[in-house]
Amino acid sequence: MDAAALTRYLETVLATAQAGLTYSRDRFDIERFTALRDATAALLADGSGEPPARIRDWIDLDRHYPTPKLDVRALILDREQNVLLVREASDGLWTLPGGWCDIGESPADAVVREVREETGLEVVATRLLALLDKHKHPHPPQLPHALKAFFLCDVRGGALLRQTSETTDAAYHPADDLPPLSTHRILPTQIRMLCEQVASGALAARFD
Known part of the structure; x- marks a missing residue:
């Protein structure tokens, strides 16, 4: 097995x-x-x-009927359509800004909070791009079972921080030239899929 x-x-x-x-x-x-x-x-x-x-x-932590956890991630693009990534302090690898939803928090509010905490930027979530099941993508095996919500976010303020309590760097990268990714958080195919969806103008969210 x-x-x-x-x-x-x-x-x-x-x-x-x-x-x-x-x-x-x-x-x-x-x-x-x-x-x-x-x-x-x-x-x-x-x-x-x-x-x-x-x-x-x-x-x-979960003593009731078991359900998947929800992870939220932000796709933030600069004028050249480069993707904002953060480097996780926990493993030294890169990912889209994001994390778990907190209790009593909507997914859109959660992704805005995570971006602020991990990058220093103030953003607005403008579109849900995709809702994906980790089991249906080649992430490394990891518990718990999680769904991943990807939001397109626009920067409205703040200043990009190179280091926070959770991350050691933040920078924009071309979608076709990505640094080593934290693959239990994000896959290169997912980043490219999200960028292609934005470029195409498709409004419907992708889902598994």
Whole structure:
């Protein structure tokens, strides 16, 4: 079994256990689903190198019916149609500005906040370009299951920062000459697809 298949299997096991814990009332079933969840967390920790306590904390954050998380990313273009990328402090690789939606936050508000935090720029989200499922694209295997919302954003103010608490650099790059990307966050094919969509004038958002 390859890494992607194993990740999907473990994700399914976790979702099954979490759904069982959400709806079960029988104490024996609850014990069984708890044991299944804890065993899967231990296996994930062993395979990822993460401390078991961190894996359990991540699982414990969602104690209701399991659903995918939502990641938002901003496509920001300069006058020459170069793409704004940030270099992540966590892995030293480049990506579109963005991150997870917070509770109580709309996707558009989230992408505006993420751009401000990671670049210093004030932007407005003007169009939803795509809503993609990570499982349907060749990202490296990673939990949790996530959907990715890509917004076209226009710069309205602020100053481009080269370093923030989350990023170590920010710069515009040609879509056909990209630096090494953080591929669990963004793929080169996705950046080119988004740029082609803007250039074509197509208004309908792409989706999986």
